[in-house]
Amino acid sequence: xxxxKKVEEIAPSGIRAFxxxxxxxxDVISLGVGEPDFVTPWNIRESAIYSIEKxxxxxxxxxxxxxxxxxxxxxxxxxxxxEYDPExxxxxxxxxSEAVDLCMRALLNPGDKILIPxxxxxSYGPVSHLAGAAEMYLHTYRENGFKVAPEEIExxxxxxxxxxxxxxxxxxxxxxxTKNELKSLANIFQKQGLVVISDEIYDELTYDFGHTPFPTIxxxxxxxxxxxxxxxxxxxxxxxxxxxCGPKDIIAAMTKIHQYTIMCVPIMGQMAAIExxxxxxxxxxxxxxxxxxxxxxxxxxxxxxxxxxxTPQGAFYVFPSIKMSxxxxxxxxxxxxxxxxxxxxxxxxxxxxxxxxxxxxYASSMDNLKEALARMERFIRAKS
Amino acid sequence: MDEILxxxxxxxRTSPEEIAAMTKRSVGAVKGAIKKYERDGVVIKYKAVINxxxxxxxxxxxxxxxxxxxxxxxxxxxxxxAERIYMFPEVTNCFLISGTYDLLITVxxxxxxxxxxxxxxxxSPMEGVRGTVTHFLLRKYKExxxxxxxxxxxxxLAISY
Numbered sequence: 001x002x003x004x005k006k007v008e009e010i011a012p013s014g015i016r017a018f019x020x021x022x023x024x025x026x027d028v029i030s031l032g033v034g035e036p037d038f039v040t041p042w043n044i045r046e047s048a049i050y051s052i053e054k055x056x057x058x059x060x061x062x063x064x065x066x067x068x069x070x071x072x073x074x075x076x077x078x079x080x081x082x083e084y085d086p087e088x089x090x091x092x093x094x095x096x097s098e099a100v101d102l103c104m105r106a107l108l109n110p111g112d113k114i115l116i117p118x119x120x121x122x123s124y125g126p127v128s129h130l131a132g133a134a135e136m137y138l139h140t141y142r143e144n145g146f147k148v149a150p151e152e153i154e155x156x157x158x159x160x161x162x163x164x165x166x167x168x169x170x171x172x173x174x175x176x177x178t179k180n181e182l183k184s185l186a187n188i189f190q191k192q193g194l195v196v197i198s199d200e201i202y203d204e205l206t207y208d209f210g211h212t213p214f215p216t217i218x219x220x221x222x223x224x225x226x227x228x229x230x231x232x233x234x235x236x237x238x239x240x241x242x243x244x245c246g247p248k249d250i251i252a253a254m255t256k257i258h259q260y261t262i263m264c265v266p267i268m269g270q271m272a273a274i275e276x277x278x279x280x281x282x283x284x285x286x287x288x289x290x291x292x293x294x295x296x297x298x299x300x301x302x303x304x305x306x307x308x309x310x311t312p313q314g315a316f317y318v319f320p321s322i323k324m325s326x327x328x329x330x331x332x333x334x335x336x337x338x339x340x341x342x343x344x345x346x347x348x349x350x351x352x353x354x355x356x357x358x359x360x361x362y363a364s365s366m367d368n369l370k371e372a373l374a375r376m377e378r379f380i381r382a383k384s
Numbered sequence: 385m386d387e388i389l390x391x392x393x394x395x396x397r398t399s400p401e402e403i404a405a406m407t408k409r410s411v412g413a414v415k416g417a418i419k420k421y422e423r424d425g426v427v428i429k430y431k432a433v434i435n436x437x438x439x440x441x442x443x444x445x446x447x448x449x450x451x452x453x454x455x456x457x458x459x460x461x462x463x464x465x466a467e468r469i470y471m472f473p474e475v476t477n478c479f480l481i482s483g484t485y486d487l488l489i490t491v492x493x494x495x496x497x498x499x500x501x502x503x504x505x506x507x508s509p510m511e512g513v514r515g516t517v518t519h520f521l522l523r524k525y526k527e528x529x530x531x532x533x534x535x536x537x538x539x540x541l542a543i544s545y
Binding site: 019022023025028030032033034035037121122123171289293294296297300301343345349366370 | 387390391395398402405406407408540541542543544545
């Protein structure tokens with residue numbers, strides 16, 4: 001059957017075959033998992049079960065339960081001093097993934113350009129392409145910790161450049177930005193008149209300094225759509241609950257699309273999310289502490305075995321260079337999987353600038369991390 | 385609490401080298417700190433939590449939670465009687481608690497009879513012990529934060545973005 005041109009234009013993911021290989025193999029230690037290794041805290045699961053028992057099984061308002069939107073609003077105020085009106089400036093979405101798609105479709109016209117720092121999360125490019133926009137990748141480099149350089153943005157902007165997507169802490173590099181770094185970015189965005197889509201799903205997993213949400217930077221709130229959710233901080237990936245906050249005209253436009261495509265986020269997930277915001281913070285602190293230790297352990301271990309690895313400031317990923325192996329990212333991942341049964345994600349899954357790197361997720365038990373490091377060391381020794 | 389202790393409490397097998405990497409301290413500093421904790425009695429011992437229910441030939445054994453009512457001694461409070469009780473090797477836990485009785489202890493024996501004999505011969509007749517209530521333990525669901533159930537399979541996809 002003939003497929004729409006827009007969809008045909010999206011290149012099939014070269015990484016799919018590798019993923020299938022991993023999924024079909026037994027006894028693999030996987031450092032390729034993009035989700036927490038904790039189960040959703042029991043109080044959150046229990047409250048969802050209770051809501052089903054009480055018969056909360058209906059549709060909700062398109063924007064999401066007003067109680068949840070109010071909780072999100074209160075939480076952002078308490079946590080970051082951010083103020084969003086729960087009635088008009090918050091939309092509950094099916095994870096941040098849906099929110100990214102809604103942003104692109106609500107904001108971009110055919111021919112508009114959007115800047116995407118790379119290596120980048122896999123959906124940004126294809127989703128902006130589906131919205132008719134031209135995606136422009138901004139390469140980032142190991143030398144400056146995979147941070148996007150303000151000059152690079154300036155160089156890439158022209159009259160057609162409408163928006164930029166930020167993702168910090170980043171999947172796949174774990175890179176985050178300090179408040180001052182964000183301020184210098186903000187100056188350029190202001191100057192170039194860019195709208196900012198800020199995906200901050202890993203905000204609670206920032207280890208070396210406090211996380212600064214982009215809309216808290218002076219002058220940025222009215223040009224930013226702030227995206228967050230429950231997947232990472234509360235280990236709720238499978239529940240698919242996220243949210244978008246922003247100026248009311250953008251939220252209204254996003255809601256228009258959302259009401260026809262999704263209608264509303266499943267109510268059970270929304271009930272669970274309310275509990276997460278009301279009582280979830282102790283679990284978040286414990287998780288964060290555990291991840292920070294694993295990060296320091298894995299960065300130290302990778303550098304010791306000869307894989308140059310910078311210390312990322314957040315998320316649960318490290319992005320070491322595998323250039324000393326003289327293999328491409330894909331071939332390194334393939335060989336490591338076949339020889340030592342350790343799965344990592346080739347850096348090229350996140351764009352061409354990921355060549356020479358792999359993404360390692362430390363959302364795995366310490367025992368797994370230790371064993372994987374030992375196997376990787378053996379693999380590298382055998383190669384050299 | 386020192387992070388070293390938090391890590392050891394979670395997994396006592398973590399080596400000083402690993403702890404050093406996790407806490408960004410030197411291996412020497414970690415080793416020194418652990419030595420000091422051991423010497424000062426902060427770290428009492430290292431042991432494994434074993435789910436005996438899964439071992440086929442494990443001795444069945446019996447365990448009882450026992451409420452003990454104590455007459456406190458002048459100038460010594462409950463400590464004197466508590467010590468006389470917890471010094472028995474059969475007593476595996478001993479807590480002073482608030483509420484309708486004073487000490488909560490656990491007693492292990494090879495069977496119920498042995499536990500009952502201990503209560504009748506040693507505990508109840510002890511000077512200062514005013515009364516006891518014995519509850520035999522039927523099943524352990526959770527102990528020291530660990531849930532007693534077989535190892536669960538990984539539920540996440542082995543690889544994802």
